Amino acid sequence: MRDPNGSTTDPARCDDIVLPVERDNASRRTFLKLAGFGVASATLAGCTRGPVRLVVPRLDAAEGVQAGRPFWIATTCAGCEARCGVLARCRDGRPIKLEGNPDHAVSRGGLCAVGQASLLDLYDGRRTDGAVLRGESATWEALDAAVTEALASAGGGVRILSRTVTSPSTRDWIGRFLAQHGGTHVEWDPRSASALLDAHDAAFGVRALPRMHFERTDVIAAFDADFLGTWLSPVEFAKSYAARRRPDDAVTATPSPPMSRHVHFESAMSITGSAADERLVVTPSELRAALATLTIAIAGHAGRRVDLAAEADGAPHAEALLALAAELWAAKGRALVICGSDDPGAQALAVLANEMLGSYGATLDLARPSFVRRGDDGALRRLIDEMRSGAVKVLIVHDLDPVYELADGAGFRDALSKVPFVVTTACAPDETSAQAAANAPAPHELESWNDAEAITGQLSLSQPTVPPLRSARTLRASLARWSGDSRDDHALVRDHWKSVLARRTQGAGAAGVLFDRALESGFVQARPAPGATPRWNDAGLRALLAAAPRPTPTDGGALELVVHAKVGVPEGRHAHNAWLHEMPDPITTLVWDNCAQLSPATAARLGVSDGDVVRVVADDGAAVELPATLVPGQHDGVVAVAAGYGVSGTDRFSRIGPSWLEGRLTVREGETVGARAAALLELREQGLRRSGRAVTVRATGDSVELATTQDHHRMEVPAHLATARDSTRRVAVVTTLSELQENPAHAIPRHEGPEASLWTRDHDNDGPRWGLVVDLTACNGC
Amino acid sequence: MSCTAPIAFAACTLVVGLGAVLAETEIRLPGNHQGYEPLQPIAYSHRIHAGELQIDCLACHYGAEKSRHAGIPPAEVCMQCHQHVTAPFDTILEERELAAAEEREPRLIVSPEMRKLYDAMGLDDELKPDPERERRPIEWVRVHQLPDFVYFDHRVHVARGLACAQCHGPVRSMERVRQFADLSMGWCMDCHRTTPADRNAAPAATPGGDHVSIDCARCHY
Known part of the structure; x- marks a missing residue:
């Protein structure tokens, strides 16, 4: 040839x-x-x-499926409980990219870093394939037999411990399962909003989160709530917040609402704080007094007596708080006080302030509440007591790794060893599943049927975007099977939609197509789920406030600890996602590590600088060693440590990466990525205490090199690199709204000097061009 | 000493080998697979289908108009004809004549190559779907392969009216598909430099004319 x-x-x-x-x-x-x-x-x-x-072509010529042509499947993100709508871009049968679903009425096309990166977890080689029984791989039949046997002798001692379950069909099956076998369901969230829920329970008799409407808000007073980054439903909040951060609207369109004003109080630095119009630092122990001062001032405007003088003792920023109260009162009905504290007393004060400002029914919607958090720290504490006493016979742990999250402070590990039969649903081995008798791995969201109702009436559907890559089963399917129903997930979800959720849609005709519409668009709206009517209960709120001990300021050289969530790796469940580790933190610009964040003044006092390893010791002796990093803008009396690090097994990343480039390991063999802040958490009567604990910080004398993508606060070109033009160039334009309204032109930067091009002159570039413009007023650095 | 011997041997081999290649006067750059003609799992003949039967390329490779990949057709596309055509026509004709002579119904003749297709589709001996049989996609061997760092899109080339044969060669006469062009960047550029941007204009003789894009970023991004 x-x-x-x-x-x-x-x-x-x-x-x-x-x-x-x-x-x-x-x-x-x-x-x-x-x-x-x-x-x-x-x-x-x-x-x-x-x-x-x-080249392996398909056997069937499916319509619309063409090699090399991607298609989109509307489904729901499971990166957190906010459950944003996503469109999964699938190519040749596999999801390759997730984007926000613009048709989703809550997330409105947004998707955060965690959501974007959740795709990688689908392809994680660590995922468990099939059932595990007593540490050995087993058949699903064997697992079901073992669980059924354990359930038969449980005698009502069945407990399900999970994070907030947003899926209505899973909740339905949890109810049916527990009705059959006897027991209770305990929800607990590592990023708990238990105090906020408790305050609303006490004040309104409804244990739910009011849906926050930033787009209706003129004045926002936020206390330690990183609502644009990590708090509750950041994508939804960022969208509605940005709707009122448009100076262009304020300048040009007269009937449009004015730009919102945002005053932020926090102890560590967050992207929400950096987006605020005014940012004030408080320690966690001062936060409640600051809120009390604000509440008293608002009560003064409202002409009400609140008797909170003792609470307000020692409040910082008294003048700013009085001015803020006046601003909030002037915007009554368009004002909002939010608080992310884990102190029920502080939450009670925020509820009281909002009630006086007429926020409920205006900027806060408790009639159509949000259920992104249902976790109850008190219920967890009671569960641990029950486990210790031997009352719990079968414990099902779902979507949660409490042994990691609670460290040893809460004694969960010991309590777990007293439970005769523990079942976990860990999709990859974790610290709880290592102690469990059985593991029924859950599938990844992108390969399973699921649903979500994070905000009542806003229904999202998840559908598979790829055939299952591992043998796995959802909790819903497992519970159904252990209750004698062996239908698959598709049937279970569909049945729940047709028989239960469809009743909440308008008209009989619409009910039949509810599921089909959700299949197409990923999202449908229905009437809110029936629930209790909120009824104001002043006495209940007072009782909660009185019961919550007032935080005490630290004395001497001690610092107050803040265990916070990072935008990239907010929780331990994301610790095996290398994309998130690679993403620089918007505040510290660090990758691959968590640090003891200190203000420059405190660091100088302690004699440490970036990368010096410090030992953070709590009053009960619990200690964590990790490198320090300097964060300007943080309170001098605070050390902040990100949770979600120090997860066992993360040394898997020591063997990856381009070793020929300055070959340094991100993590050493046998160690973990970052340090575990959970060791410093404290589970008290009032709930898990994430901030305000007194700790001492000492330099150990060691030092490590931190991986950072950019030095702090280098907005300008460094002097030794600057040319004459750089010195005059403004990188970020700063102006005030009133200046802008007076002279809209003055804030528009102009290019000075000749236009330079990368192309040679003989190279025409008359064709289409593109430019990237970032609206820095709306940008929150997410 | 023992380790130098193999190195010396390798060096000699290299020199001798290079000499041999130079003598052949053809030095092929790495990645140049021109002339590649791998064996395929089914002895499919483009000569019969595209040549004798004159089936249009796009009838099966319809992806070329819709996607960046021309694509290999799903087995169902084959089945549109091959649910009826189960063997070479002369074999079927022979059986029909024999059946007529023996006064019986003609038997279903299935050629071994066609059986592979039916196996893939999970069809039984009567060509009925058999749920017991596993449906297994056919693993064809890829002939034309561009590196990952280049983006090529069939759509624009087909839309511009380029004949398939211009790049793929005389497939109509190929029993088994063979890579015709070397698919090197120079080969792409030769065409891009001389093809006018305006589809109605005459081909430009020299580079620098009003030709289709030769921007690096057009294909490498």
Whole structure:
């Protein structure tokens, strides 16, 4: 046979030399070796190929499916309980990119970093394949038999411990399962909003979160609530917040609402604080007094007596708080006080302030509440007591790793060993599943049927975007099976939608197509789920406030601890996601680590600088060692440590990465990425205490090099690199709203000097061009 | 001493090998798979389908108009004809004549190559779907392969009216598909430099004319 160049190529000979077939299991190293061989032998033999690649077309010509053409499937994100709508871009049968679903009425096209990166977890090689029974791989039948046997002798001692369950069909099956076997469901969230829920329970008799409407708010007073970054439902909040952060609207369109004003109180630095119009630092122990001062001032405007003088003792920023109270009162009905504190007393004060400002029914909607958090710290504490006493016979732990999250402070690990039969649903081995008798791994959201109702009446549906990559089963399907219903998830979810949720839609005709509409758009709206009517109960709120002990300021050289959530890795469940570790933290610009964040003044006092390892010791002796990093803008009396790090097994990342580039390991063999802040948490009567605990910080004398993408606060070009033009160039334009309204032109930066181009002159570039413009007023650095 | 011997041997081999290649006057750059003609799992003949039967390329490779990949058709596309055509026509004709002579119904003749297609589709001996049989997609061997760092899109080339044969060569006469062009960047550029941007204009003789884009970023991004 002759080829077009006329040289002889014997196909048989070519096939003989063809290099080994590149199959799935061929490693990158093997591939490179073979490719290297290919280069060498190509010059020698003149008749050889790279690895043989196969093309495997579909068998059926499915309509709309075309190799190389991606298509989108509307589903729901499970990165957190806010459950944003996503569109999964699928190519050749696999999801390759997640984007926000613009048709979703809550997230409105937004998707945070955690949501974007949740795609990687689908392809995580650590995921458990099939049932695990007593540490050994087992069949699902064997697991079901073991669980059924344990349930039969449980005698009402069944407990389900999960994080907030947003899926209505799963809640339905939890109810049915517990009705059959006897027991209770305990919800607990690592990023708990228990204090906020308790305050609303006390004040309104409804244990729910009011839905916050920033788009209706003129004045926002926020206390330690990183609502644009990590708090409750950041994508939803960022959208509604940005709707009122448009100076253009304020300048041009007269009937449009004015720009909102945002005053932020916090102890550590957050992206929400950096987006605020005014930011004031308080320690966690001062926060409640600050809120009390504000509440008293608002009561003064409202002409009400609140008797909170003792609470307001020692409040910082008294003048600013009085001015803020006046601003809030002037915007009555369009004002909002939010608080992210884990102190029920502080939450009670915020509820009281909002009630006086007429926020409920205006900027806060408790009639159509949000259920992004239902977790109850008190219920968790009672559960641990029950486990210790031996009352719990079967414990099902779902979507949660309490052994990691609670460290040893709460004694969960010991309590767990007293439970005869523990079932977990961990999709990959974690610290709780290591102690469990059985593990029924849950599938990834992108390969399963699921639903969500994070805000009542706003229904999202999840559907598979790929056939299951591992043998797994949702909690819903497991509970149904253990209750004698062996239908699959599709049937269970669909049935719940048709028989229960469809009743909440308008008209009989609409009910039938509810599920089908959700399949198409990923999201549908229905009437709110029936619930208790909120009724104001002043005495209840007072009782909660009185019961919550007042925080005491630390004395001497001690600092107050703040365990916070980072935008990238907010919780331990994301610790195996390398994309999130690679994402620089918007505040510290650090990657791959958590640090003891200190203000520059405090760091100077302690004699540490960036990268110096410090030992953070709590009053009960619990200690964590981690490198310090300096964060300007943080309160001098505070050390902030991010939760979600120090997860066992994260040394898997020590063996990856480009070792030929300054080959330093991100994590050493046997160690973990970052340090575990959970060791410093304290589970008290009033709930889990994440901030305000007195700790001492001491330098250990060691030092490590931190991986950071940019030095702090380098908005300007460094002096030794600057040219004459740089010195005059403004990177970020700063102005006030009133200045802008007076002279809209003055804030528009102009390019000075000649237009430079990368292209040579002979190269036309008259075609389409693009430019990137970031609205820095709306940008929150997410 | 023992380790130098293999190196010396390798060096000699290299020199001799290079000499041999130079003598052949053809030095092939790495990655150039021109003339590649791998064996395929089914002895499908483009000569019969595209040549003798004159089936249009786009009838099966319809992806070329819709996607960046021309694509290999799903087995169902084959089945549109091959649910009826189960063997070479002369074999079927022979059986029909024999059946007529023996005064019986003609038997279903299935050629071994066609059986592979039916196996993939999970069809039984009567060509009926058999739930017991596993449906297994056919693993064809890829012939044309561009590196990952280049973006190529069939759509624009087909829309511009380029004949398939211009890049893929005389597939109509190929029993088994063979890579015709070397698919190197120079080969792409040769065409891009001389093809006018305006589809109605005459081909430009020299580079620098009003030709289709040769921006790096057009294909590498």
